[in-house]
Amino acid sequence: MSLDxxxxxxxxxxxxxxxxxxxxxxxxxxxxxxxxxxxxxxRIHTNQGASGIGRSASPDESVYCFIGCSVENLFDPAIGTVVEAGFLDAPLHDLAGHILQQPVWKMMGARADNSIEIYTGGIYFDDLDPLGSPRGIDAVLEACQQDFEAGHAHFKLKIGRGFKFMETSKGDQRDIDVTRVVRDAFPNSKILIDANDGYTLPRFRRYFEAVSDCEIYWVEEPFMETVEDLEALRAFLNDISPQTMIADFESRNGRNEQPPSPFGRWRADHLAELYELGSKGLIDVALMDVGSMGLTAWRKVMPLLEANGIKGSPHAWDAPLKTIYAAQVNCGLGNGEIVEGVPGLVVGVDTSTYTLKNGILTLPDRPGFSLSIDESQVLEYSDSGSN
Ligand SMILES: [Mg+2]
Known part of the structure; x- marks a missing residue:
């Protein structure tokens, strides 16, 4: 059956x-x-009995206007969702997948295998909590072990304790200690680090020199990026750890559009800047959020990233379902890097057709996103009513 x-x-x-x-x-x-x-x-229903579900946080009045519309006028399987219906981007992808009996990753092109590497993005400053009685570095190791036992094999460590939670030199030293302890405990794991722009270039160089033998997979947002500092970072990494990638563009002042817009909350000129940094070899991995930029925007952007030598890894924190979307994007579009895993679940959304083992997430060969919901778990509900 076709969408029209x-x-x-x-x-x-x-x-x-x-x-x-x-x-x-x-x-x-x-x-x-x-x-x-x-x-x-x-959950969107059609007059033919089809339905599709997905994350969609905007107010009801922003989506009820699409009742009566043909699905074909809102969604093209080869492109995605029209800009005006961007608030329904995820449910429309799922709906089209069910109508066409196709997984989203196949609808997007199936340019990569449906088993992909993911890392846990849930390793925070557990050593500093609770704030009045901090547990120390063992707490970080316990968090890693918990995610390891859940099927993760790779870890992204948050660093930047010296930005505001600890005195600068002590915080930077703690970052070094945490990185080394996790590397020692998990010698076969990929270790990524993410400073949320909490370092300066000189401090970051001192941190990284102390962990340069730890085979850091990527450095994410070490500082607020400028061409000059990125050039210095690239030269430094080339000398000391040439395999380490630079990941960026999760956040910056360009992230302030109001959707619906072609790139969700991201600005076209900001993305143009990203492509240029990639073409200069200064950014290896782009991290725009899969929710706030959107699936359709990723479909537009990924080929341009690829043309400029940048891999994609859609940001997924803090929603486990965004990991599923990011994985579908990377399996579908190819040119992906390791995907951010958000540990946890949504009570009432069944994701059991996805499997996570040894750091590999395998996507189901089933229509749409292959998610189902248990209405008995709903906390709040509204309905446009059938017509
Ligand atoms: Mg980050």
Whole structure:
């Protein structure tokens, strides 16, 4: 059956509880991230009995206007969602996948295998929590071990304790100690580090010199990027750890569009700057968020990243379902780097067709995103009503 035979008749909204496996603390600049959160899911129905679900957090009135529309006018399987319906980007991908009986990663081109590497993005400053009685570095190792036992094999360590949570030199030394302890405990794991722009170039060089034998896989947002500092960082890494990649563009002042827009919350001129940095060999991996930039925007952007020598790894924190979307993007579009795994689950959203083992996430060969919901777990509900 083709999309033009389907008209949207009803949109339901469900709010579910999101749960991390432990209390998630601070990074260099923000937190704590806590233990629970909320996830808003929309289910779109058509007059042919098809439905699709996905994350969609905008107000009901921003999506009810699409009731009565033909799915074909909102979504093209080869491109994605029209800009005006960007608030329904994820549910429309799922809906089209169910109508066409195709996994999203195949709809996007299946340019990579459906088993991909992921890392846990949930290793925060656990050593500093609770703030009045900090547990020390063992707490970071316990977090790594917990995620390891859940199927993860690779770790992204938050660094930047000296930005505001510790005295600068002590914080920078703690970052070194944590990095070395995790490397020693998990000798076969990829170790990524993420400073959330909490370092300066000179401090970062001192940190990295002390961990340069730790085979750091990538450095993420070491400092607020400038061409001059990135050039210096690249030259430094080439000397001391040439295999280490530079990952960036999760956040910056360009991230302030109001959706719906072609790149969600990202600005076109900011992305143009990214392509230029890639073409100069200064950025290896781009990290725009899979939710706030969107699946359709990633479909537009990934070929341009590839043309400029940049890999993609859509940012997924702090939603386990965003890991699934990021994985679908990378399996579908190719040109991907290791994907951010967000430990935890959404109570009421079944993701059991996905498997995580030894740091490899395997995507199901099933229509759409292959997610289902348990309505008995819903915390809040609204319904456009059927017509
Ligand atoms: Mg980050």
């Amino acid at each position: 035979e389907h008209k949207i008749t009803r949109i339901e909204s469900f709010t579910f509880r999101r749960e991390f496996p432990r209390y998630m603390g601070h990074n260099a600049k923000a937190g704590p991230h806590g233990k629970t959160g909320f996830e808003k899911i929309r």
